[in-house]
Amino acid sequence: MALLEARDIVKTYPGVRALDHVDFTLERAQIHALVGMNGAGKSTLVKVIAGAEKPDHGSIFLDGQLVHLSHARDATQYGIVVVHQERTLIRHLTVAENILLGIEPSQLGIINSQLLRQRARELLENLGIGDLDIDADVEKLGAGKQQLVDIARALRTSPKVIVLDEPTASLSAAETEHLFDTLRRFKERGVGIIFVSHHLDEVFEIADHITILRDGKVVSSGPISAYRPEDVPRLIVGHEIAATTSDYVDATGRPVLLEVRNLSGEGFYDVSLKVYAGEVVGLAGVVGAGRTELLESLVGYRDVRSGTTLVRGEPKRIRTPEQAIRNGLILVPEKRMEKGLMMRLDVLENLTVVCLPDCSPGGIVSESGLRRAASNVVKRLGIVTPSLRTNVGNLSGGNKQKVVFGKWLAVSEDVQGKVFLLDEPTEGIDVGARAEMWNIIRGLAAQGAGVVVATSDLEELMVLADRIYIMRAGRVVCSGRRPDFTQETVLQHMLGAAEAAIAEPRL
């Protein structure tokens, strides 16, 4: 008898059938990967299993018994715990308070904070993340740490079924390995785990079984050993994907669009780099290397302590994001959901906020101009949405990300001389759209923009970047032209292994 069975699930939203007669079976002691393109229905299936969305049709069985999950509470009671794609932490509360939210140890209604902190600490230690500061305000943590807190909260009980919707999206390689160790331990105890991810290398590392969704339907499902890694992208997308490569461009003779000299701020120190017109600069480093802090400082989200910034040769002090935009510096941030979207507004409004002035000749807003700009972007990025008037809050995770990226494309009819700072641009984006995104990024450079791409994805780095800067612990430790690096040498510098190897006495 299966541990969990979803039978003939149908879920329709206005304009989309997110799940179209889906059957899904999870066994005990199984790690079951759920993969598919952005908008394929993965999170919707997760939400149905979590009791967070009621299906129009179909049933869920747990240990062979029909269960009614009409609320997230019901799922929890059955031992189904879920880490959703979008963070569910409570701001202003500490790590410990978030982890034990709702089950705080208390006497006579008063929370015993000492016990609370102790329990939280034990839990984190059990999960191998004991170095997380339990008293830190979650809001101040980076994306990766926040994700760990969310995971820790899900795993605070003894679950039967664990569902993780893109849990590794902002985790470092080491944090991901920790998480995988933890999942393997749960699996040994018979727990069934559903694992949603766009990272096929992770899927092949950890999963026993795989189910591929496309347009709300299961197109393939079976033991992972029956699949070859090179065949899965085709099953996900539904057609062959051309391999993406790009030629190295030497733009170093062209105008310098952005230069920083000895820039220091919180999280980065003494950074110097240049971005020429027409090139893509890759910013490599592990999570926590200071790349996000550096990029955010360049556009005025964070303070710069010392150093100089030159935009097209002129020294500038950029203190606000508005100033940055006026100077042609555009950041597509890492935590896109939070920083880049207005959830209550629709796709059209989100895509055109920045291009409003450009799309409004003579100060007159032209609805048709805005529509044209927006549908153009929807087409180029393959944004899956029933209409331009759909609330962005209702798009799938990956499609939300595309909207944030897309609003800058809408404005960028004329990208020449602008500098795009892209922080993990394809995180959460499916394999098909990723290749398209890479073409668009190369296209920006080809049209005369300078592009900086901070990425932890070495394949992406080697496809996109003409020159590479590698950061470690807030400093640039190495830089050079792409042809002078391989994925291995970049990784060594990222991890600090290259210097160690050099320092070792040669026999």
Ligand SMILES: Nc1ncnc2c1ncn2[C@@H]1O[C@H](COP(=O)(O)OP(=O)(O)OP(=O)(O)O)[C@@H](O)[C@H]1O
């Ligand atoms: N609350 C909602 N209202 C309307 N449509 C929705 C809602 N939630 C999801 N959808 C739509 O259902 C479809 C499936 O979305 P879902 O979030 O399940 O995709 P996904 O496979 O998780 O994608 P991603 O990889 O981007 O996270 C999408 O077309 C999405 O726009």
Ligand SMILES: [Mg+2]
């Ligand atoms: Mg999703």
